[in-house]
Amino acid sequence: MMTACVLVADRWPTQSLVLALPIAASVQQRLRLDRMLVGVSIALLPFVLILPLTLDAADSVRVAGTIAFRSLSMMLIAQILFASGPMHEIVLAWKLPGVLGKMQSLALLTVRCIAAMSEQSRTVQNAVRMRGFRARTSLRTWETFGGLVRQMLRRADARGRRATLAMQTRGWAGRWPSLRVYAFGFRDRRLILAVFAVLLTIVSVECSAAKESP
Amino acid sequence: MIEVDSLSLGYGIDSHVLENLSLHVRPGESVGLIGRNGSGKTTLLHALCGLLNPSGGSIRIAGLDPRNPEDRRRIPRTVGLVFQDPDDHLIADRVDEDVAFGPFNLGLSRDAVRERVRDALAMAHLTGLEHRDPLAMSGGEKRRVALAGVLAMRPEVLLLDEPGAFLDLRESRHLAKILMGLNATMLIAGHDLELMRKCCTRIVLLDGGKICREGEPDRPWEDDPAFGDG
Numbered sequence: 125m126m127t128a129c130v131l132v133a134d135r136w137p138t139q140s141l142v143l144a145l146p147i148a149a150s151v152q153q154r155l156r157l158d159r160m161l162v163g164v165s166i167a168l169l170p171f172v173l174i175l176p177l178t179l180d181a182a183d184s185v186r187v188a189g190t191i192a193f194r195s196l197s198m199m200l201i202a203q204i205l206f207a208s209g210p211m212h213e214i215v216l217a218w219k220l221p222g223v224l225g226k227m228q229s230l231a232l233l234t235v236r237c238i239a240a241m242s243e244q245s246r247t248v249q250n251a252v253r254m255r256g257f258r259a260r261t262s263l264r265t266w267e268t269f270g271g272l273v274r275q276m277l278r279r280a281d282a283r284g285r286r287a288t289l290a291m292q293t294r295g296w297a298g299r300w301p302s303l304r305v306y307a308f309g310f311r312d313r314r315l316i317l318a319v320f321a322v323l324l325t326i327v328s329v330e331c332s333a334a335k336e337s338p
Numbered sequence: 339m340i341e342v343d344s345l346s347l348g349y350g351i352d353s354h355v356l357e358n359l360s361l362h363v364r365p366g367e368s369v370g371l372i373g374r375n376g377s378g379k380t381t382l383l384h385a386l387c388g389l390l391n392p393s394g395g396s397i398r399i400a401g402l403d404p405r406n407p408e409d410r411r412r413i414p415r416t417v418g419l420v421f422q423d424p425d426d427h428l429i430a431d432r433v434d435e436d437v438a439f440g441p442f443n444l445g446l447s448r449d450a451v452r453e454r455v456r457d458a459l460a461m462a463h464l465t466g467l468e469h470r471d472p473l474a475m476s477g478g479e480k481r482r483v484a485l486a487g488v489l490a491m492r493p494e495v496l497l498l499d500e501p502g503a504f505l506d507l508r509e510s511r512h513l514a515k516i517l518m519g520l521n522a523t524m525l526i527a528g529h530d531l532e533l534m535r536k537c538c539t540r541i542v543l544l545d546g547g548k549i550c551r552e553g554e555p556d557r558p559w560e561d562d563p564a565f566g567d568g
Binding site: 283289 | 384387389413414415417418419421423425426427429430431434435438439440442443444448451452455473487488491
């Protein structure tokens with residue numbers, strides 16, 4: 125037990141920093157973290173419970189702690205990068221750090237495609253609900269679900285084809301520029317520094333762990 | 339402006355949606371295209387834009403041949419098509435961004451695009467709604483956004499596929515007012531005779547992929563069996 129405490133304490137400052145920076149950045153971006161933290165905690169529970177049964181006490185505590193710290197840090201960074209605003213705006217702002225126009229266009233189309241698919245999904249669900257369908261544990265329910273997914277994909281595909289034609293008639297040539305002009309603000313700079321510091325720390329922790337392992 | 343001669347087009351080996359169809363539209367003229375569902379109205383509009391390849395006949399639109407790959411690339415600069423379902427047009431999260439999509443594709447500068455967007459929004463009576471999400475707008479507003487997106491390209495020829503579909507009387511009249519104010523050659527496909535009578539100088543009735551009748555908009559088209567009363 126003593127050894128375990130020493131091992132965790134050995135990495136404690138680095139790992140705390142890894143976790144503290146994105147939390148600070150998330151708070152600064154006014155992101156809601158409660159649901160995400162609960163979700164990650166539940167996802168990590170099996171590791172924390174099972175690891176002590178598979179490894180010796182010292183290693184298990186250290187590994188469980190490391191998994192928890194890293195997962196939380198990664199989730200927070202993902203949250204900052206992909207959920208701190210409307211997805212469309214975030215993708216448009218990718219231009220600032222120099223993301224290629226083609227990648228940006230692809231991401232914008234993917235965002236639009238996901239929106240179209242969820243719209244089709246809602247329509248199809250409403251259509252069956254309005255005709256008296258209730259989900260039960262019967263074969264018919266599963267058949268209906270299968271049919272719904274097929275129908276949703278077909279509709280999304282048809283919509284996608286029509287949207288592509290509409291884009292072609294408006295001269296689509298693979299680029300999707302925007303009217304919006306983005307500029308780095310003070311908060312953005314701080315955020316990028318925080319994310320960069322976290323990534324750097326994670327990489328250094330990984331490298332030192334790789335060196336220590338036999 | 340639009341010259342279609344002996345046009346034939348089908349989706350399968352034996353099916354012919356359009357058969358030996360000929361249609362001529364003069365510059366500045368507005369022609370209404372009516373007919374039952376499946377009579378070939380949308381197919382004709384898509385063929386005019388080069389989205390479908392005809393199996394026979396010839397098409398010239400604003401001096402361009404949609405079958406020629408070089409001309410087909412130039413078609414978006416001169417021909418605008420407003421699709422039947424406005425949701426097919428809407429790709430951006432803001433009205434102004436959606437309208438700007440076409441002008442950006444023409445390679446214009448940001449300032450020139452902004453000017454075109456402003457003009458197109460004014461023409462479509464959408465000024466003040468620039469930052470709204472098009473997907474959250476009403477059916478009539480969505481249709482006007484789609485129209486503005488095409489108008490921003492400043493096309494010489496405007497093709498409209500059922501522009502009056504799903505619109506209430508007020509929105510339909512609103513749309514008619516906008517179309518009447520445009521200075522473009524127009525081909526309007528649909529069933530909304532009130533809209534056609536206001537906007538068109540001639541109406542063409544399609545049946546079985548052929549033109550079966552054409553004439554003044556004021557004629558009693560509703561009584562014609564080929565229009566859907568038969």
